[in-house]
Amino acid sequence: MSRIIAVANQKGGVGKTTTALNLAAALAILGQEVLLVDVDPQANASSGLGLRGVSPNLYDILLNGIFPEKALYKTDYPKLEVLPSTIDLIGCEVELAAAQGRERLLVQVIGNLAERYRYIIIDCPPSLGILTLNALVTAQGVLIPLQCEYYALEGLSLLINTVRKVKKAFNPRLYLYGILLTMYDGRNKLTRQVEAEVRKHFGRAVFETVIPRNVRLSEAPSHGKPIFAYDPSSRGARAYMTLAQEILKREAKL
Amino acid sequence: MSRIIAVANQKGGVGKTTTALNLAAALAILGQEVLLVDVDPQANASSGLGLRGVSPNLYDILLNGIFPEKALYKTDYPKLEVLPSTIDLIGCEVELAAAQGRERLLVQVIGNLAERYRYIIIDCPPSLGILTLNALVTAQGVLIPLQCEYYALEGLSLLINTVRKVKKAFNPRLYLYGILLTMYDGRNKLTRQVEAEVRKHFGRAVFETVIPRNVRLSEAPSHGKPIFAYDPSSRGARAYMTLAQEILKREAKL
Ligand SMILES: Nc1ncnc2c1ncn2[C@@H]1O[C@H](COP(=O)(O)OP(=O)(O)OP(=O)(O)O)[C@@H](O)[C@H]1O
Ligand SMILES: Nc1ncnc2c1ncn2[C@@H]1O[C@H](COP(=O)(O)OP(=O)(O)OP(=O)(O)O)[C@@H](O)[C@H]1O
Numbered sequence: 045m046s047r048i049i050a051v052a053n054q055k056g057g058v059g060k061t062t063t064a065l066n067l068a069a070a071l072a073i074l075g076q077e078v079l080l081v082d083v084d085p086q087a088n089a090s091s092g093l094g095l096r097g098v099s100p101n102l103y104d105i106l107l108n109g110i111f112p113e114k115a116l117y118k119t120d121y122p123k124l125e126v127l128p129s130t131i132d133l134i135g136c137e138v139e140l141a142a143a144q145g146r147e148r149l150l151v152q153v154i155g156n157l158a159e160r161y162r163y164i165i166i167d168c169p170p171s172l173g174i175l176t177l178n179a180l181v182t183a184q185g186v187l188i189p190l191q192c193e194y195y196a197l198e199g200l201s202l203l204i205n206t207v208r209k210v211k212k213a214f215n216p217r218l219y220l221y222g223i224l225l226t227m228y229d230g231r232n233k234l235t236r237q238v239e240a241e242v243r244k245h246f247g248r249a250v251f252e253t254v255i256p257r258n259v260r261l262s263e264a265p266s267h268g269k270p271i272f273a274y275d276p277s278s279r280g281a282r283a284y285m286t287l288a289q290e291i292l293k294r295e296a297k298l
Numbered sequence: 299m300s301r302i303i304a305v306a307n308q309k310g311g312v313g314k315t316t317t318a319l320n321l322a323a324a325l326a327i328l329g330q331e332v333l334l335v336d337v338d339p340q341a342n343a344s345s346g347l348g349l350r351g352v353s354p355n356l357y358d359i360l361l362n363g364i365f366p367e368k369a370l371y372k373t374d375y376p377k378l379e380v381l382p383s384t385i386d387l388i389g390c391e392v393e394l395a396a397a398q399g400r401e402r403l404l405v406q407v408i409g410n411l412a413e414r415y416r417y418i419i420i421d422c423p424p425s426l427g428i429l430t431l432n433a434l435v436t437a438q439g440v441l442i443p444l445q446c447e448y449y450a451l452e453g454l455s456l457l458i459n460t461v462r463k464v465k466k467a468f469n470p471r472l473y474l475y476g477i478l479l480t481m482y483d484g485r486n487k488l489t490r491q492v493e494a495e496v497r498k499h500f501g502r503a504v505f506e507t508v509i510p511r512n513v514r515l516s517e518a519p520s521h522g523k524p525i526f527a528y529d530p531s532s533r534g535a536r537a538y539m540t541l542a543q544e545i546l547k548r549e550a551k552l
C-alpha cells in the first residue's frame with residue numbers, strides 16, 4: 045500500500061519543489077520505491093532532475109489519453125522514478141475548469157500506479173487551483189513546507205482550511221502529514237518567532253527536522269541533480285536525509 | 299496620464315509583493331500620487347500595509363458591483379492609497395473562467411481611477427491565471443522581479459512569452475517596463491551568474507538598481523508598514539528608494 049503525499053502551499057517560493065525532490069531522493073536512497081509526480085506547470089521538479097521539456101508527460105496523460113506507464117522516467121537512483129510536468133499544463137486550469145469530475149483526473153492516473161511504489165510524492169504549484177485540488181484529492185497526506193517568514197505564516201490558515209474543505213467534499217482520508225520549517229536561520233529573530241508560533245499551534249504535526257537556509261540547495265537544480273549527488277556533505281543534504289529518516293521512523297510506529 | 303505597472307512573475311516568492319508595496323511607498327514619498335492595487339487572493343500587499351481582511355475590497359467591486367471609489371483606503375503616506383484584495387478572490391479563477399470578457403474586468407475598474415494617480419502599481423499572484431491576465435490587460439508596463447536563482451531564471455522565458463501573447467491578443471500598449479534583480483547577494487556565485495545572463499539578454503531593460511537580501515524587508519510586513527516606516531536606514535529601504543529615483547529619472551527622459 046503506497047503512501048501518497050502532496051507537497052503543497054499556495055504561498056510562493058517556500059521550498060515545495062526543493063522538498064518534494066530531495067525528500068523523494070532521500071527515501072529512494074534509504075531503499076524505498078518512490079515516484080515523484082510533478083503537477084506544477086513550471087515543471088521545476090522535472091527540470092531539477094534533468095527532465096526539462098520531455099514528452100510524454102502529465103499533460104499527455106490528462107489531455108491526450110496516453111497511458112501513465114508511458115510517462116514514467118528513470119533517474120540515477122534505481123528506486124526513484126518521475127512523472128514529469130510541462131508548461132502546457134498551464135492551459136489545464138482553464139481547459140478543465142468546467143469539466144465534469146475535474147478534481148478527480150489525477151486520482152485516476154495515480155490509482156493504477158499505486159501498487160508499484162511505497163511513496164508517491166506530488167509537487168504542487170503556488171496556487172489553490174484545479175491542479176493543486178487534484179493533488180489534494182489524490183493524496184492521503186499533505187506535507188506543508190513553511191518558510192519562517194511573516195507572509196508564509198499568514199497564509200497557513202487559508203491552506204489548512206482548504207485541506208479541511210477538500211477532506212469533507214472529496215477525500216475523507218486526507219490528513220495533515222506534517223509541517224516542515226524551511227529556509228530556517230536560527231540567528232534570525234523572525235525565524236524563531238515563526239517557529240515558536242507554529243509549534244505552539246500544531247505541536248507534533250511539525251517535523252522535528254528543520255531545513256536550514258543552505259545555498260547548495262539552490263545550486264543543485266542547475267546541475268539537474270538532487271542535493272545528494274551535488275553536495276552530499278552539505279547541511280541541506282544532511283537535513284533532507286534526517287527528514288526522510290524521521291518520516292520512516294514515524295511510519296514504523298503507526 | 300497615469301503609468302499603470304503590473305508587478306508580475308508566476309515563479310513564487312521572488313519579491314513581487316515586497317517590490318510593489320515598497321516601490322509604491324517610495325514613489326509616494328518622492329511626491330507622486332500612487333495607487334497600489336492588490337489582485338493576489340493571498341492579499342499580502344494589503345496586509346503588509348495593515349489592511350488585512352478589510353471590506354469593501356476588490357472582490358466586492360468585481361463580483362458585487364460596488365463602485366471602485368468605495369474600496370480605496372488611505373495609508374500613513376498622504377500620496378499613497380490602496381485598493382485591497384481578499385481571500386475571496388480565490389473563487390474568481392473558477393467563477394470567472396467562462397465569463398465573457400473575463401480578461402477585461404480589472405481594466406474597467408481601473409479606467410475610472412486612472413486620472414487621479416500618477417502611478418498605479420498592481421501586485422499579482424504567483425500564477426498566469428485570470429487574475430494576472432486581468433492585470434496584464436490593464437497595465438502599460440510589466441515590472442518583473444527576478445530572484446537570482448536557477449528556477450526563477452528558468453521561468454523567465456515563459457513569462458516573457460506570455461506578455462507577448464497578451465500584448466498581441468488583448469493589449470497592444472503592453473511592454474516590458476523592466477526586470478528587477480531581487481534578494482541579490484553579490485558574494486554568491488549563483489547570483490552573479492544569473493545577473494550576467496540576464497544583463498546579457500535583456501541589456502537596458504534590467505534596472506541598474508538591485509535589491510539586496512535584507513532581513514529588515516521581511517520583518518516590516520509583520521508591523522503592517524513599508525520599509526521606510528519600519529527601518530528607513532536599512533539597505534532594503536535605500537535600495538527601493540534608489541529604484542524609485544531611477545524610475546523617475548527614466549520617465550523624465552522618455
Ligand atoms: N533551504 C534552502 N536554502 C536555500 N535556498 C533554498 C532552500 N530551499 C529552497 N531554496 C531555493 O529557494 C527558491 C525557492 O524554492 P522552491 O522553488 O523549492 O520553492 P517552491 O515553493 O517550490 O516555489 P514555487 O512556489 O514557485 O513553486 C529556489 O530557488 C530554491 O533553490
Ligand atoms: N530583498 C529581500 N530580502 C530579504 N527578504 C525578502 C526580500 N524580498 C522579499 N523578502 C521576503 O521573502 C519572502 C517572499 O517575498 P514576497 O512575498 O514579496 O514574494 P512574492 O513574489 O510576492 O511571493 P508570492 O509568489 O507568494 O506572491 C517574503 O517573506 C518577504 O518578506
Ligand SMILES: [Mg+2]
Binds near residue numbers: 060062084169
Ligand atoms: Mg515549486
Ligand SMILES: [Mg+2]
Binds near residue numbers: 315316338423
Ligand atoms: Mg506576493
